Amino acid sequence: MARLIDRRMGVFLAGLFILTVALPMASSAAAGQLVPAYLVSLVGKYLCYALLAVALDLVWGFCGILSLGHGAFFALGGYAMGMYLMRQIGPRGVYGDPVLPDFMVFLNWQELPWFWLGFDRFWFAALMVMAAPGLLAFVFGWFAFRSRVSGVYLSIITQAMTYALMLAFFRNEMGFGGNNGLTDFKDILGLDLTAASTRTGLFVASAVALAGGLMIARWITASRLGRVLVAIRDAEERTRFLGYRVEHYKLFVFTVSAAMAGVAGALYVPQVGIINPGEFSPANSIEIVIWVALGGRGTLIGAALGAFLVTLAKTVLTGWLPELWLFALGGLFIMVTLWLPGGVLGAIETGLTRLRAFASMRTKEIET
Amino acid sequence: MLDVRNVDLFYGASQVLRSVSLKAQPGKVTAVMGRNGVGKTSLIRAICGRLPVASGQILWNGTDVARWPAYRRARNGFATVPQGREIFPQLTVRENLQTGLACLPRSERRIPESVLDLFPVLREMMDRRGGDLSGGQQQQLAIARALVTRPRLLVLDEPTEGIQPSIIKDIGSAIAWLRDRGDMAIILVEQYFDFARDLADSFVVMDRGEVIQAGLREEMVESDVRELLAV
Amino acid sequence: MKIVLCLPFRPYLAALLMALLVVLPAAGRTAGFEELVERLPHGSYADRAKVIDAISRTGDPRAAEVLNALLEGRLHARKDDGRIVILVDSAGGATAIDALSGENLGGVLAGSTEKIKTNNRLRGMLRTAIGALSLMSPDRETRLMAAQSVFASGDPANIEALDAALAAESDRQVATALAEARAVAILDTDAPVEEKRAAVAILRARGDAAAQAALAPHASDPAIGNEVREALSRIEQAQRVWAIAQNVWYGLSLGSVLMLAAIGLAITFGVMGVINMAHGELVMLGAYTTFAVQEAIRGAAPWLFDWSLLIAAPLAVLVAGSVGIAIERGIVRHLYGRPLETLLATWGVSLILQQAVRTIFGPNNREVGNPSWMSGAFEIGQMTVTWSRLWILIFALAVFFALLLVLRRSFFGLQMRAVTQNRPMAAEMGIDTGRIDALTFGLGAGIAGLAGVALSQIDNVSPNLGQSYIVDSFMVVVFGGAGNLWGAFAGAFGLGITNKLLEPWTGAVLGKILMLVFIILFIQKRPRGLFALRGRAAEA
Amino acid sequence: QTAPIKVGILHSLSGTMAISETTLKDVMLMLIEQQNRAGGLLGRPLEAVVVDPASDWPLFAEKARELIEKDQVAAVFGCWTSVSRKSVLPVFKELNNLLFYPVQYEGEESERNVFYTGAAPNQQAIPAVDYLMSEDGGGVERWVLAGTDYVYPRTTNKILEAYLKSRGVAPEDIMINYTPFGHSDWQTIVSDIKAFGSAGKKTAVVSTINGDANVPFYKELANQGISAEDIPVVAFSVGEEELAGLDTAPLVGHLAAWNYFMSVDTPENADFIAKWHAFIGDESRVTNDPMEAHYIGFNMWVKAVEKAGTTDPDAVIDAIVGVSVPNLTGGFSTMMPNRHITKPVLVGEIQENGQFSVVWETPGLVVGDAWSDYLPDSAKLISDWRAPMSCGNFNVELGRCGGA
Amino acid sequence: MSGSLLYLSGVTKSFDGFAAINGLSLVIMPGELRAVIGPNGAGKTTMMDIITGKTHPDRGQVFWKEKVDLSRIDEVAAARLGIGRKFQKPTVIDSLTVAENLELALKGQRGLTARLFGRSSRTMHADIMQIADRIGLAASRNDLAGTLSHGQKQWLEIGMLLAQDPDLMLVDEPAAGMTDEETMRTAELLRSIAGHRAVIVVEHDMDFVRALGCKVTVLHQGRVLAEGPLDFVSANPEVIEVYLGR
Numbered sequence A: 001m002a003r004l005i006d007r008r009m010g011v012f013l014a015g016l017f018i019l020t021v022a023l024p025m026a027s028s029a030a031a032g033q034l035v036p037a038y039l040v041s042l043v044g045k046y047l048c049y050a051l052l053a054v055a056l057d058l059v060w061g062f063c064g065i066l067s068l069g070h071g072a073f074f075a076l077g078g079y080a081m082g083m084y085l086m087r088q089i090g091p092r093g094v095y096g097d098p099v100l101p102d103f104m105v106f107l108n109w110q111e112l113p114w115f116w117l118g119f120d121r122f123w124f125a126a127l128m129v130m131a132a133p134g135l136l137a138f139v140f141g142w143f144a145f146r147s148r149v150s151g152v153y154l155s156i157i158t159q160a161m162t163y164a165l166m167l168a169f170f171r172n173e174m175g176f177g178g179n180n181g182l183t184d185f186k187d188i189l190g191l192d193l194t195a196a197s198t199r200t201g202l203f204v205a206s207a208v209a210l211a212g213g214l215m216i217a218r219w220i221t222a223s224r225l226g227r228v229l230v231a232i233r234d235a236e237e238r239t240r241f242l243g244y245r246v247e248h249y250k251l252f253v254f255t256v257s258a259a260m261a262g263v264a265g266a267l268y269v270p271q272v273g274i275i276n277p278g279e280f281s282p283a284n285s286i287e288i289v290i291w292v293a294l295g296g297r298g299t300l301i302g303a304a305l306g307a308f309l310v311t312l313a314k315t316v317l318t319g320w321l322p323e324l325w326l327f328a329l330g331g332l333f334i335m336v337t338l339w340l341p342g343g344v345l346g347a348i349e350t351g352l353t354r355l356r357a358f359a360s361m362r363t364k365e366i367e368t
Numbered sequence B: 001m002l003d004v005r006n007v008d009l010f011y012g013a014s015q016v017l018r019s020v021s022l023k024a025q026p027g028k029v030t031a032v033m034g035r036n037g038v039g040k041t042s043l044i045r046a047i048c049g050r051l052p053v054a055s056g057q058i059l060w061n062g063t064d065v066a067r068w069p070a071y072r073r074a075r076n077g078f079a080t081v082p083q084g085r086e087i088f089p090q091l092t093v094r095e096n097l098q099t100g101l102a103c104l105p106r107s108e109r110r111i112p113e114s115v116l117d118l119f120p121v122l123r124e125m126m127d128r129r130g131g132d133l134s135g136g137q138q139q140q141l142a143i144a145r146a147l148v149t150r151p152r153l154l155v156l157d158e159p160t161e162g163i164q165p166s167i168i169k170d171i172g173s174a175i176a177w178l179r180d181r182g183d184m185a186i187i188l189v190e191q192y193f194d195f196a197r198d199l200a201d202s203f204v205v206m207d208r209g210e211v212i213q214a215g216l217r218e219e220m221v222e223s224d225v226r227e228l229l230a231v
Numbered sequence C: 001m002k003i004v005l006c007l008p009f010r011p012y013l014a015a016l017l018m019a020l021l022v023v024l025p026a027a028g029r030t031a032g033f034e035e036l037v038e039r040l041p042h043g044s045y046a047d048r049a050k051v052i053d054a055i056s057r058t059g060d061p062r063a064a065e066v067l068n069a070l071l072e073g074r075l076h077a078r079k080d081d082g083r084i085v086i087l088v089d090s091a092g093g094a095t096a097i098d099a100l101s102g103e104n105l106g107g108v109l110a111g112s113t114e115k116i117k118t119n120n121r122l123r124g125m126l127r128t129a130i131g132a133l134s135l136m137s138p139d140r141e142t143r144l145m146a147a148q149s150v151f152a153s154g155d156p157a158n159i160e161a162l163d164a165a166l167a168a169e170s171d172r173q174v175a176t177a178l179a180e181a182r183a184v185a186i187l188d189t190d191a192p193v194e195e196k197r198a199a200v201a202i203l204r205a206r207g208d209a210a211a212q213a214a215l216a217p218h219a220s221d222p223a224i225g226n227e228v229r230e231a232l233s234r235i236e237q238a239q240r241v242w243a244i245a246q247n248v249w250y251g252l253s254l255g256s257v258l259m260l261a262a263i264g265l266a267i268t269f270g271v272m273g274v275i276n277m278a279h280g281e282l283v284m285l286g287a288y289t290t291f292a293v294q295e296a297i298r299g300a301a302p303w304l305f306d307w308s309l310l311i312a313a314p315l316a317v318l319v320a321g322s323v324g325i326a327i328e329r330g331i332v333r334h335l336y337g338r339p340l341e342t343l344l345a346t347w348g349v350s351l352i353l354q355q356a357v358r359t360i361f362g363p364n365n366r367e368v369g370n371p372s373w374m375s376g377a378f379e380i381g382q383m384t385v386t387w388s389r390l391w392i393l394i395f396a397l398a399v400f401f402a403l404l405l406v407l408r409r410s411f412f413g414l415q416m417r418a419v420t421q422n423r424p425m426a427a428e429m430g431i432d433t434g435r436i437d438a439l440t441f442g443l444g445a446g447i448a449g450l451a452g453v454a455l456s457q458i459d460n461v462s463p464n465l466g467q468s469y470i471v472d473s474f475m476v477v478v479f480g481g482a483g484n485l486w487g488a489f490a491g492a493f494g495l496g497i498t499n500k501l502l503e504p505w506t507g508a509v510l511g512k513i514l515m516l517v518f519i520i521l522f523i524q525k526r527p528r529g530l531f532a533l534r535g536r537a538a539e540a
Numbered sequence D: 001q002t003a004p005i006k007v008g009i010l011h012s013l014s015g016t017m018a019i020s021e022t023t024l025k026d027v028m029l030m031l032i033e034q035q036n037r038a039g040g041l042l043g044r045p046l047e048a049v050v051v052d053p054a055s056d057w058p059l060f061a062e063k064a065r066e067l068i069e070k071d072q073v074a075a076v077f078g079c080w081t082s083v084s085r086k087s088v089l090p091v092f093k094e095l096n097n098l099l100f101y102p103v104q105y106e107g108e109e110s111e112r113n114v115f116y117t118g119a120a121p122n123q124q125a126i127p128a129v130d131y132l133m134s135e136d137g138g139g140v141e142r143w144v145l146a147g148t149d150y151v152y153p154r155t156t157n158k159i160l161e162a163y164l165k166s167r168g169v170a171p172e173d174i175m176i177n178y179t180p181f182g183h184s185d186w187q188t189i190v191s192d193i194k195a196f197g198s199a200g201k202k203t204a205v206v207s208t209i210n211g212d213a214n215v216p217f218y219k220e221l222a223n224q225g226i227s228a229e230d231i232p233v234v235a236f237s238v239g240e241e242e243l244a245g246l247d248t249a250p251l252v253g254h255l256a257a258w259n260y261f262m263s264v265d266t267p268e269n270a271d272f273i274a275k276w277h278a279f280i281g282d283e284s285r286v287t288n289d290p291m292e293a294h295y296i297g298f299n300m301w302v303k304a305v306e307k308a309g310t311t312d313p314d315a316v317i318d319a320i321v322g323v324s325v326p327n328l329t330g331g332f333s334t335m336m337p338n339r340h341i342t343k344p345v346l347v348g349e350i351q352e353n354g355q356f357s358v359v360w361e362t363p364g365l366v367v368g369d370a371w372s373d374y375l376p377d378s379a380k381l382i383s384d385w386r387a388p389m390s391c392g393n394f395n396v397e398l399g400r401c402g403g404a
Numbered sequence E: 001m002s003g004s005l006l007y008l009s010g011v012t013k014s015f016d017g018f019a020a021i022n023g024l025s026l027v028i029m030p031g032e033l034r035a036v037i038g039p040n041g042a043g044k045t046t047m048m049d050i051i052t053g054k055t056h057p058d059r060g061q062v063f064w065k066e067k068v069d070l071s072r073i074d075e076v077a078a079a080r081l082g083i084g085r086k087f088q089k090p091t092v093i094d095s096l097t098v099a100e101n102l103e104l105a106l107k108g109q110r111g112l113t114a115r116l117f118g119r120s121s122r123t124m125h126a127d128i129m130q131i132a133d134r135i136g137l138a139a140s141r142n143d144l145a146g147t148l149s150h151g152q153k154q155w156l157e158i159g160m161l162l163a164q165d166p167d168l169m170l171v172d173e174p175a176a177g178m179t180d181e182e183t184m185r186t187a188e189l190l191r192s193i194a195g196h197r198a199v200i201v202v203e204h205d206m207d208f209v210r211a212l213g214c215k216v217t218v219l220h221q222g223r224v225l226a227e228g229p230l231d232f233v234s235a236n237p238e239v240i241e242v243y244l245g246r
């Protein structure tokens, strides 16, 4: 365990813990709403993104698989949760149909499609949250890795995958609500989604999931298996000659990562209140890559920080500079690449080292 | 003539060259020797301009070129046969040779026959991709490519590595021939002692980034040098 | 649940009603040409239809011109005295000609006349009427158009006119058109069976969808039903073949668009290995350059309009190319050896470029017109080929082969490939890598700009233009095999044609999905694209 | 008390929808400025709070929450796509605020907190089809329903299909075609339309093609030489703004159905256009239907606030039903109890100058119908947010409100 | 061949019509040390590619322990059968340390779960230390392999081969870039290894080959030109002509 939590991870988890405890408290009525209540869900959303970034960093940073389709796994997890939430509405839909969601009613669907069955049960949905993206990743990866598709070729076909899914989910015939997606959720596990306590619960769940995701990723990468992953990233051919079934290793992390992304999506949906095919858009997946690159690839915590920072910047800037924010965000991306080659985390660490060196110099000076 | 003076070089925080000095004169071969990892290649790279030196001078006919970009040095007569060959894998053999023409005025942009005479195997492989050649063939191509630029300073980093004996002899005589033409200064990094001894006019022996012995061939005692190269 | 609220106080509705009351009785009796023309501005569209019909029957020699002016929206009523005038463009504005007397009434002020409105139905009628009236026109083109519009109407009332025209016609093509128009009309009369059979044969020879539509109602005619059915099945067969040809053409044309969009990327990404997310925005800059050029031309030198694209093309290369060079020198240069970070930085660039264009040109679509040589279509057999698509195809091929020549045959091309394969070694061979890098990136960007000029002819010119092509461009380059120009070529046309052959079967949405699935599967078979490098060289 | 009243503006200023929505942000700023010049509201100045939801649907919800919770706006004017509206809906319900939605949409919705100032299908689609069936419209018998594959076109086409069948159109005379968002290669579809239209019966295209795809669609129509006399296209999403990106000369005669056209000749409209040009500083900028919808919606809100004497949402919601304000086509629009408004329906023909010329209009105003009469499950529902019904989905068969 | 470890029979491989290997036959017995020499481009590396499953021959068979046909399996399977390889161009995992590179190569489980749950044992550490010592990299065992010099990478790769402990080692030009003394050390090392396992060495350094003191196979144009003790083959006029030079 000690090896799992190094200093960096320790500091991060401690920070996360403080945030998890402090934010709901500060926003509660009891504390006189030190911060607006909506921050709980907002930060919860960031945490989901951070988990997604960690999932991508696991495959990209440690195994060299640049997936430009991770948004698809996130979205599938989100849809699995969304379907559960839709079924929870029950007869409270506008047409009062006890089974069919509203979008099916007005487009004349007569019965629930088979793939919606079971989603009225939470355990089933929770399983599907991981199983659906996991299975997709497994099947996709099985073929791609076995055929030794790698590098940009792999990146582009993952992009093709998410793009194809986006188009498919846009189709109303698919039975997932088309462009409008799934919305107007009412409650989860019988708890009112608009209640502050539910929100806090989801927020805490997201924090726990992020911590869990980080630990799992850390456990994998710090294990002896992690070394194989790095070997694959740096010299795939060579690793084969050492007798490692490269495709199995890739498949394993790819699937784990997809399931992790699915969990992130599932926690995201009840907090933002909608899941729609836009989540499958290639641009979304590229954004995930951006978070990781900005935070520091191959560092896990950097990925989480990157997601947090970029989405926070987006929130702040879209409100503060609605017509100029793209300039600011674009400029930020350029500056980070040019001036912070190790990403934000790298910069923080070099900064800290310098500071420490400076501090120790000062103490020495004082001593002498 | 090339005069390297007190060059320091770092990879990040670790210093690999410490105040290294070396001279190379036209018509002469300077051999650089040393065990693995002592900094020979790093020195070569500093001379060619691939790596920036932290301090020191690289004088080329009196001008300090230490801050010049690599291509400018090449255009002023530097040519390199790097360790590991560094053939352009997806260019054909002919195109690999043609890259050296960038140093020459437009009117002289031709591959000289003399270069191909030196390595006849390349003639047969003109249209094959460089990356498809065998290791030894690539090494020959790398030397030929350097010669296409009509250098006045030729730097060879372990040119016999991976070459069959008969061609090593050919390369040896080629270097001797180039030396004897008298217009070219040659720096030869070599671990193959006999080969170096036969060609060199002067020696530099390095250890841990420093020159530990230097001098003319006549001044060098074989057993001493072998001693220095041993672990 | 629908409630219609009537609000009778709406003023102009009431006025319309009044006008109706006045005009309606007049339409009943036969009237002279002049009176009919005077009546045109008044009444509803239905009334106007009756008036037009009556005018075309007067046989008045002025009828064709008046109706033509009405069709083209040049027939106006003067507001002060109600005189009907035809407006003709003249230097410094419009000149009015009295529709009845032909008297030149001099220039008119904007707003002093009111256009006599038409709608689609009236325009259809007008075309037929004008057609019947201009079958004998001295101008060949006019006669041809006339024959075609009479064909479209299929009105037996025109048979006499057609006969007369046919007798006088010397041009073969016009004569055929007249005969076809007559054939359609004959089918609706009770002409003798023999004559009808001949008509069926003529239409069968014509063989297009219009002939099919004309024949179809007579398929169960007891007299000629057999011939008609036979002719119809022949036409259908021929059309199936043409449909395939047509789809292949569509595929080629889609392919040419994909190639144009992708080919710049084949250089920056395929050859240089820079994941250039701003590629689409460079295409967009080319399109906006075209817009700016056209805007300038519209303002300063309208006669140059047909040349606008030729002027825009080099400027687009310049604009996009310079931006490309700026991106390379400012950002990408520092990131060689860190290819994935170029993704982050160029994504930033793309955001900035998008927003910059939005700020400068506004968020809306901008209008880029087609020069006359890029407008319209021509037919090859039963296949329609639009000029814009044909020119884009030619343009794409020209760009492709020019680029191929540069890369393969020029010394610049050689240096460029050497630099991208091993930058430090290239420098040691005396190649100014910085310059070559900048020029290569600039070349890729410039070609993206060229693509923008072409795309402005068929797509939106909006800040989103680039985003809509970037994904497809990457697919094309990778499908073909990065690093190989022929790969981009084969990728673009392969995907274009496959897509267009799929589309009629599956519809556009499913077609696109299948296309993507196809790419995914294809890459399994050829993990390094269609034109993959093989052998050791590829691994090195 | 002179603390400003804040008004939220929730329109995308970047991303794919910026193309349509940016103008709506501008028109809102203009309306607010005018209101302030006229003395504000309840003696307080109005203050616009502009945010950019960036065409990102979940971000719409986030921004809506931010506007309401952080900025404490009194009402929000915003959204274009249905999905963005769906995304923010729960937020407005939960936080009990007002959303004015200015775009034509598929209907099937009636929420207490949302005011639909754009057209419902019965205020646009059905009258347009009626027109085309009429003698003046060319007596169309064969129909191509072409749309982008998403909910608005799907629903509208479902309604139209049912409506056309109820008017005796045979199923083989209806062709339905869907394309992806941003579809740009229309060669195949346009030639299919041509083929479908050459069967002898008068054919028309009803287009629910979404914004971006329209330009290439019309360019292809023009290039393949489909003239409005042969096969007219009537569009529900193409207005003056979309035409501004096109050379309209080859498109003359194609149609659009809206509740407003810039060319409408009324003093109110002339005044509006003049003010718009002055505000935006560009004489070439056009106006369009959703802008009018915001004009109406804003004035209704102002009037309701004045009536209620407060900006308190509950009070305004109660006050606004029945409020009637002038629209720009020479009449008045009234907020109905079902949260939709009364509007005239106009059919316009594209002119060479990029404007529409009105060729037909409904004799009176049409009330927006939240629940289509042509969809079986929806026909049973009516909406009336006044007491005692107080719901948006009263089921006449069951005699009670559905859902929660 | 009875009792053979490796048996190539009539193997042919062409690239775009050029026959790199042309009817090559070769037998290696268990524990044998064999030197393969031959002109540049003779097909030595290609032969190793074929034995390790990287390249599949157009014709001919490659038998492993008389049973397994190596021409049908891939590199991973070949490695798991016990065939280890050092490349002509040294390839190590740049962002792992020397010790980690060795650990990765260390004989043992290659399976996913084993590596995920397994922990490194004391004996593994000892083995790694011992090998690092043997290749002269003990001091730099915690340096990243990417920062090693060319020759050091050669050594590391040899070390990885040792760690793998295969039945057959294919060593492509191990002495390239080494000093003469190191070259001799390498020869000694390989000699000591042989016996327990078979070793095929490709080298152009005749002193080195002599030091190996084993049977020599001369390859030329993809087939065996001569075979026997070094002195025997180096007296062969054809070998002198195409390879050694006069």
Ligand SMILES: Nc1ncnc2c1ncn2[C@@H]1O[C@H](COP(=O)(O)OP(=O)(O)OP(=O)(O)O)[C@@H](O)[C@H]1O
Pocket (backbone or CB within 6 Å): B011, B016, B034, B035, B036, B037, B038, B039, B040, B041, B042, B043, B083, E146, E147, E148, E149, E150, E151, E152, E177
């Ligand atoms: N990219 C690098 N980063 C950090 N250190 C490096 C790098 N390249 C080489 N070194 C270190 O620098 C030192 C000198 O390396 P160099 O390649 O110059 O040695 P060399 O004398 O050429 O050795 P060889 O004979 O093995 O080629 C070595 O200790 C090596 O570990």
Ligand SMILES: Nc1ncnc2c1ncn2[C@@H]1O[C@H](COP(=O)(O)OP(=O)(O)OP(=O)(O)O)[C@@H](O)[C@H]1O
Pocket (backbone or CB within 6 Å): B132, B133, B134, B135, B136, B137, B162, C534, C535, C536, C537, E015, E016, E018, E019, E020, E038, E039, E040, E041, E042, E043, E044, E045, E046, E047, E088
């Ligand atoms: N993938 C390939 N495509 C084309 N030619 C190839 C390929 N692989 C090898 N060759 C050719 O096959 C021949 C044999 O190459 P190989 O590398 O096996 O030689 P070698 O005996 O190892 O030479 P060296 O001693 O120089 O390393 C060479 O002429 C080489 O050019």
Ligand SMILES: NC(N)=O
Pocket (backbone or CB within 6 Å): D080, D081, D082, D083, D103, D104, D105, D106, D152
């Ligand atoms: N509501 C619309 N037009 O999406």
Ligand SMILES: [Mg+2]
Pocket (backbone or CB within 6 Å): B040, B041, B042, B083, E149, E150, E151
């Ligand atoms: Mg070296």
Ligand SMILES: [Mg+2]
Pocket (backbone or CB within 6 Å): B134, B135, B136, E044, E045, E046, E088, E172
């Ligand atoms: Mg070899």
